[in-house]
Amino acid sequence: MKQIKVSNNVIRRLPRYLRKLDELKVAGVDRISSGELGHQMGLTSSQIRQDFSCFGEFGQQGYGYNVTALRGEIASILGMNRDFSVVLVGVGNIGRALIENFCFEQYGFHLMSAYDVRPELIGRNIGGIPVHDISDLTRSLDGTKVDVAVLCVPKSMAASASEDLVRLGVHAIWNFTNIELNPSNPDVIVENIHFSDSLLAMGYYLSENMDIASAAAAKLNKQE
Amino acid sequence: MKQIKVSNNVIRRLPRYLRKLDELKVAGVDRISSGELGHQMGLTSSQIRQDFSCFGEFGQQGYGYNVTALRGEIASILGMNRDFSVVLVGVGNIGRALIENFCFEQYGFHLMSAYDVRPELIGRNIGGIPVHDISDLTRSLDGTKVDVAVLCVPKSMAASASEDLVRLGVHAIWNFTNIELNPSNPDVIVENIHFSDSLLAMGYYLSENMDIASAAAAKLNKQE
DNA sequence: GTTATATTGTGATACAATACACAAATGAAT
DNA sequence: ATTCATTTGTGTATTGTATCACAATATAAC
Numbered sequence: 001m002k003q004i005k006v007s008n009n010v011i012r013r014l015p016r017y018l019r020k021l022d023e024l025k026v027a028g029v030d031r032i033s034s035g036e037l038g039h040q041m042g043l044t045s046s047q048i049r050q051d052f053s054c055f056g057e058f059g060q061q062g063y064g065y066n067v068t069a070l071r072g073e074i075a076s077i078l079g080m081n082r083d084f085s086v087v088l089v090g091v092g093n094i095g096r097a098l099i100e101n102f103c104f105e106q107y108g109f110h111l112m113s114a115y116d117v118r119p120e121l122i123g124r125n126i127g128g129i130p131v132h133d134i135s136d137l138t139r140s141l142d143g144t145k146v147d148v149a150v151l152c153v154p155k156s157m158a159a160s161a162s163e164d165l166v167r168l169g170v171h172a173i174w175n176f177t178n179i180e181l182n183p184s185n186p187d188v189i190v191e192n193i194h195f196s197d198s199l200l201a202m203g204y205y206l207s208e209n210m211d212i213a214s215a216a217a218a219k220l221n222k223q224e
Numbered sequence: 225m226k227q228i229k230v231s232n233n234v235i236r237r238l239p240r241y242l243r244k245l246d247e248l249k250v251a252g253v254d255r256i257s258s259g260e261l262g263h264q265m266g267l268t269s270s271q272i273r274q275d276f277s278c279f280g281e282f283g284q285q286g287y288g289y290n291v292t293a294l295r296g297e298i299a300s301i302l303g304m305n306r307d308f309s310v311v312l313v314g315v316g317n318i319g320r321a322l323i324e325n326f327c328f329e330q331y332g333f334h335l336m337s338a339y340d341v342r343p344e345l346i347g348r349n350i351g352g353i354p355v356h357d358i359s360d361l362t363r364s365l366d367g368t369k370v371d372v373a374v375l376c377v378p379k380s381m382a383a384s385a386s387e388d389l390v391r392l393g394v395h396a397i398w399n400f401t402n403i404e405l406n407p408s409n410p411d412v413i414v415e416n417i418h419f420s421d422s423l424l425a426m427g428y429y430l431s432e433n434m435d436i437a438s439a440a441a442a443k444l445n446k447q448e
Numbered sequence: 449g450t451t452a453t454a455t456t457g458t459g460a461t462a463c464a465a466t467a468c469a470c471a472a473a474t475g476a477a478t
Numbered sequence: 479a480t481t482c483a484t485t486t487g488t489g490t491a492t493t494g495t496a497t498c499a500c501a502a503t504a505t506a507a508c
Contacts, residue, residue, distance in 0.1 A: 010465095011429075014425070015418070019403075019420075034485075045486095047467075053487060057487070059485075060485080061473040062473065062486075064486080065486090077431075078424045078431070082434075096317065102419060106420075107420055107427065109423065148426070171434075178243070180265075187433070189429045191425065195417065196331055197240065198398070198417055199328075200239040201415065202413060203304065203306070205415075206303055206396050209411070210395075233495070233496095268498095270499090274457090281456085283455075285455050285456040285457080285504045285505090286506090287454080287504060
């Protein structure tokens with residue numbers, strides 16, 4: 001094991017390993033080699049072994065990896081057994097979708113409460129989660145520490161809401177707004193879900209494909 | 225200009241440049257140097273110049289980049305002027321949130337129609353978009369080509385819905401389901417939004433921070 | 449017009465990530 | 479028990495990415 005400093009690339013692959021291992025478990029597979037795992041995931045076996053070796057020795061020579069054990073190791077590396085506390089700010093369409101559909105518990109996160117400015121939402125209960133007045137953020141928590149804030153407010157309120165949360169002492173912000181947050185406290189972790197960035201990157205690949213296709217068509221025309 | 229093969233890293237930065245340039249435009253900035261842009265985005269000036277140089281020469285020595293012109297170049301590279309046609313499959317919470325809140329038009333995509341299996345949704349009109357029966361997918365389109373499908377169905381239906389879309393001839397799938405799609409046609413572009421992967425990566429960084437904090441606390445205790 | 453200052457585009461260089469290759473170790477077969 | 483077939487973990491080579499450094503060229507000042 002090295003454990004000097006694990007690169008972002010490795011970290012971003014860990015959740016994918018987790019998903020694959022869960023899938024294998026469901027399929028009744030109880031052991032797998034790096035070769036087979038790589039084949040199924042479109043990675044090389046050596047990359048997989050290198051990735052895991054950042055954190056320990058989880059395999060056995062001549063045998064491979066025990067699916068359940070490896071799954072447990074990765075879950076632990078990702079902090080899934082830490083029970084992080086979560087609040088959600090901004091109960092619009094996307095906020096509500098997360099409250100009602102996203103299974104925070106499954107990933108070791110515990111959604112405690114939601115916040116909004118709209119009077120018609122405050123006091124209600126959505127998907128089992130109480131919605132409070134956002135200006136009551138500090139008071140309503142009554143000293144309970146908050147690890148993570150999910151930020152789903154409109155773009156125009158994002159910066160100020162983010163600062164409120166930083167002042168409250170959250171350790172991380174899961175940012176669904178379409179701006180780049182720059183928290184005054186640089187220790188606060190910001191994890192972005194930028195729909196538009198994803199769509200635009202897809203637009204690039206689409207354009208590229210179409211250019212290739214049209215170039216091929218032009219070439220074909222010329223040959224005739 | 226090189227234009228051999230642009231790396232994914234560069235492509236994933238392009239939407240961020242676009243957002244920053246839009247922001248600068250709103251702020252009334254009409255020219256910017258790579259140094260200043262890098263400073264504001266947390267990148268080095270040389271990386272920015274290298275990135276842009278993949279696609280052409282957009283700057284001027286001694287002057288910098290014209291914000292509007294550069295914005296236009298990047299928009300064009302990302303295919304924002306191509307008017308890709310889009311259908312959305314699965315009008316659950318997340319699908320509805322996208323229909324009602326996500327501005328496809330702004331990014332050069334045109335959402336035409338939505339599909340679901342639930343009879344209570346079929347025939348309705350949500351956010352100006354008609355919801356059809358998913359089994360009518362081919363017929364209802366009546367030969368109109370579809371570039372992109374947004375996939376928001378439940379996990380259990382994801383694989384089969386994906387194959388239906390591939391058979392229909394879509395060029396890309398914007399995948400909001402929590403599985404890895406493996407389209408039978410390898411030319412189909414898959415762009416994933418995996419909420420859980422993002423949250424779990426954040427969990428890793430959180431754990432890391434807390435380990436550092438508790439290690440520091442332990443050290444402090446020992447010193448006393 | 450000439451000079452000083454700013455800033456790009458790019459070749460060279462340093463650094464990071466991935467793939468290769470093999471010794472060490474295990475399980476299965478005889 | 480011994481051999482053979484696997485498969486890991488890791489040192490090394492290769493490839494890919496980011497930074498450095500500077501010639502080339504523009505603007506701005508006088």
